[in-house]
Amino acid sequence: MARTKQIARKHSSGVKRKRTPEDDAADTGSGNEQPQKKSATANAAANSRAGQTVYDKTIAKDGPEKLAERFTDAIKKQKGDLSTIELEDESLPPKAFKDTTGFGETRLAKNLSDFLEQYTPDGREGLKSCAEETGSPHTILLTSSAIRAQALLQQVRAYGSEDNKIAKLFAKHLKLKDHIQYVQKTKFGIGAGTAHRIQHLIENEVLKLKHLKRVVIDGSYVDDKQRTIFTDRDAFLPTLSLLNLDQLKLRLVSSETELLVF
Template identity: 40%
Template sequence: MSSEVPIRSALAAKVNKKRKRPAEEAPKQSKTPARKSTGNATEGPKAKKQKDGKNKKDKNEQEDKPKAIRGEPLAKERRGGMDEAIGKMDGRLLADHFVQKAKRHNKELTAVELSDLSVPDSAFLDTSSFDSPRALEQLPVFMKAFSPKGANLSDSSEQKGTPHTLVVSPAGLRAADVVRALRTFSTKESPIGKLFAKHIKLEEAKQFLERARVGIGAGTPSRISDLIDSGSLKLDELKRIVIDGSYVDQKQRGIFDMKETHLPLLQLLTRSEFRDRYGAKDKKIEILVF
């Protein structure tokens, strides 16, 4: 009996040792934390491809921004229905902006066709000194600020349908708002001309111009061109073209951002009746971008 007790004790100790070993090894393994993906050196091909695509998109967006003025980059700041960058551009930058947008919207244009649609630097009056927000209620102040000293914007030519100022907007509804904003210049003898298609037929607009004196006309590029072609809208006394450039709609699009508005605008501004008078000494026409 005495010899069996040590044997059993040794066997029990050996079994207990084997049971303890897995329990001791488990905590050791749990001490090593799971390796997390940092997204840097360990990122896979798919993540890298997505990152490269994002960088390419960011680069394209950067190239679409207006060029620098006096060495400082401009960022497109579109807040509250306004593209604030437009007001910071001088004539040279505006001319380049027009061309770049034309290239983007009309990739099929040849170099000659693009040249024909280019507005010269000399056509633009620099309005970058205007410090107030280019909200619609500021449009009359803007027009007064950049009119010759002593000029009365309520005046009009004795010749019917002969404005001294045209205000060009991207859409009929916006042009109607512009007409309301310019009521301060409207008189009984010389109302603001409604030169847009919204609820106004072409024949009605032609009849209005043939019977009324008009100092300021507000409309859209296509309708203004149609009225010039018809002979109802006369350009003998025209001194300035104000482009409603800072306004953007609910989709953050302005007159330069849509092909259906930008191309008619360029076609209007580069008509021979205008082009020959940009920078001229006699009967000069200037473009102001609001």
């Protein structure tokens, strides 16, 4: 309870996180959201065409307690020596995580729609809905890269329509100012992207959270360098920053928004 009140006090202060050089790099297209060097991009494209076959099978066995522990362990590894208070401040409680151990299929991209339908009230119809207000998704798919976000977007296209777009929420090929304009005028229920860009859209008050029911972390995916979103420092630290954003973390700890790990 004290932790929730502390977050609420921070949120009410209206103080935004200071921008870092990494933020500027991401917005100008020179950071980790840029296309990878040609060989890595070619490998990823080849894997996508062939169909994903490699994934972290241990995620499927983790309930809320284990997922919270996995998240905390990643903080320790990626951020180094933290005090007990600092670690507790950045960690997420088990109640923030949805128990998805009942999903019987493999955690591959081709099964994402089945996963979402199983853990969404009203299933397919619920996923096909969207709020009347622009920039107000019910579902955000959080990935380690723009390439991976593109792959997941292909799996959820069927939930979109002319009046309910499936939104790209990553920086590749789109400057922040243009992205802000896009989100300001677009209604969408589902968006997929990377933490840097999603956080910037929230901080610019165009990506709204009041209808957000779930954030789905693409945790099982293993990239061509054998990294997951938990072990890739360049992906995990922005993810940590996003999930600790006051207005989002308050929703997670109060269970207004659920955190699912696919």
